[in-house]
Amino acid sequence: KGFHVAVVGATGAVGQQMLKTLEERNFPIKALTLLSSARSAGKTVSFRGEDVMIQEAKPESFEGIDIALFSAGGSVSEALAPEAAKRGAIVIDNTSAFRMHPDVPLVVPEVNKEDLRAHNGIIANPNCSTIQMLVALEPIRKAFGLKKVIVSTYQAVSGAGAKAVEELYRQTKAIVNNEPFEPQILPVGSDKKHYQIAFNAIPQIDKFQDNGFTYEEMKMINETKKIMHMEDLPVAATCVRLPVATGHSESLYIETEKGGLTAADIQGLLKDAPGVVLQDNPSEQIYPMPADCVGKNDTFVGRIRKDLNTDNGFHMWVVSDNLLKGAAWNSVQIAETLIEMGIVTEK
């Protein structure tokens, strides 16, 4: 009983968390197929106490698969997600390959799970920094309306993959020991220049577009509009990489449609909102920090305060584990939601 699940990219930073999350959630799995590029094929990974061999992902690998979780990079998804869908699997893709396709639902279950009903075999998991922002904003949008969003992010290195985290550790040790080092990965492996991340802040995540924004910033802008079904919502983002291993933080400035609200109105909403943990008590120095959020599925919100000049303006601080709610947990949560809604059923 259960589903035949495939995980594509099982050895990556997100793939590892996907397996851990499937175990922790006791996901109904009757068979598990682990797939990867030829490079990782042949390695074994432990799942529910058993070693599972990773196979090279090919179109035929998806015969008989019910649910395929992809997190092996955009080009792998582009090549193989349609092959998996063609063979009857429902794909939940963690890359940006299909997010903006009009016939692909882009889903944060707390916000737009109804969009899942319109799937055509592929469902996209949004970018990590988008997901946690929307978990915090959706209750506010629903109750008070949203007029504007301006976000600055403080993003963890694991968003750029396991190798980037190794680079952070290596550089930190080198600097502490007064040894030489050469940045090789961050801010973007494939871009022209690489900069020190240890003891630094880099205002570039992904490459620049012609409009002066980076792709990461444009993902936050475009994905927010699609998920909230608010094409005209003004959204602006500045995305910055920090020497934090895991846990993205975000400073949000928002304006609500409704005026005359207080910070307590926003706190009252978020206190009981799905997927949100409110940590907001300045007098006790209580606010979210990435170090406290690692390993947790929730989105943590604090520092909620009213703007001093704009009546309907509010500021807040939003933190979440980018590998869990930002990636693995949101993907597995989509799979659980598909089952709950009867969209995927046992064969």
Ligand code: 11C
């Ligand atoms: C980062 N947000 O922190 C990126 C990683 O589109 O799924 C996720 C990239 C994506 O570097």
